[in-house]
Every structure is written in structure tokens, then in C-alpha cells.
Amino acid sequence: METLQRLTRRQVDTLRAIRAHESLERGAALKEIADDLAMTPPSALGHLTPLEELRLVSRHRGKSRLTEKGRTTLVEYQRHHRVAETLFGQLGLAPSESCTAAREIDLAISHRTVEEICRAQRHPAACPHGQPIAPCSDRRGAGAP
Numbered sequence: 001m002e003t004l005q006r007l008t009r010r011q012v013d014t015l016r017a018i019r020a021h022e023s024l025e026r027g028a029a030l031k032e033i034a035d036d037l038a039m040t041p042p043s044a045l046g047h048l049t050p051l052e053e054l055r056l057v058s059r060h061r062g063k064s065r066l067t068e069k070g071r072t073t074l075v076e077y078q079r080h081h082r083v084a085e086t087l088f089g090q091l092g093l094a095p096s097e098s099c100t101a102a103r104e105i106d107l108a109i110s111h112r113t114v115e116e117i118c119r120a121q122r123h124p125a126a127c128p129h130g131q132p133i134a135p136c137s138d139r140r141g142a143g144a145p
Helices: 009-021 030-037 041-053 068-090 095-105 111-120
Strands: 057-060 063-066
Touching: 009 030, 009 041, 009 057, 009 063, 009 068, 030 041, 041 057, 063 068, 068 095, 068 111
Parallel strands: none
Antiparallel strands: 057 063
């Protein structure tokens, strides 16, 4: 099972909160993460611990940082979500509806499935909201319009 498929929605939100608050100088404070997640710091810590065990997050002196694997996992999540949004958009759903539908499946689908959907969509550059979609790892056939 892929790392992304092991995560809960809250854990992805935790990774996003860390990315939003960390800087070159310091990691994200537990209180900042908890505030973003609208929960108490002990509850937020409950989401951080498994992320640390998966080596997506490192903690030092009460501050959390994404590891390289954590950053890669967030990029993969965005790609899964945006490719799924684009698929639902092509099926006629409005952008807000396509986002909601994508959230129902974006953590469950494999990288291989996302690659196949992307190829079938002729490698879209952006999701229905205009956000860029990272290119496939294998761009064979990407030159087709």
C-alpha cells in the first residue's frame, strides 16, 4: 500500500498545516497546527505521531517540519486530488462539486490509477480551479493535444 493510501484526511490536513507554518528558520509549533485543524494541541499531537512514524514529519524541540518524504507525499496528494477533480469536471460537475467528489476518492486511488486517468485526460495542465497539475512521472504520449 502506498504511503498516501495509509493516511487519513486529518493527517493530510496536518501535513498541510505544517507546510503553512514552517519556515527555513523554524518548524511549525503544535499550537499553530492545532489551530489550523480546529482542535486541541493534544488531539493534533495524535495526528503528528503516526506521521512521524511514517517519516513524513520530524519533530525537534516541540517544532514540526516536513521531511523530504512528507513534501513529496503532499505533492502526490495535490496531484491525486487535482487529477480526480479534472475527471469529475469533464463529467459535467461544477468546480465546487468536482472538488467535493475528488475528496471522496483522492486518498484511496493508487499512483498507477492516477497516471492512467491523467493519460486518458491527455495530461491536463490545471484542475477546474486553475491550479497546476504536476506532470506524470511517465509522460509517454503527452504530446497529444
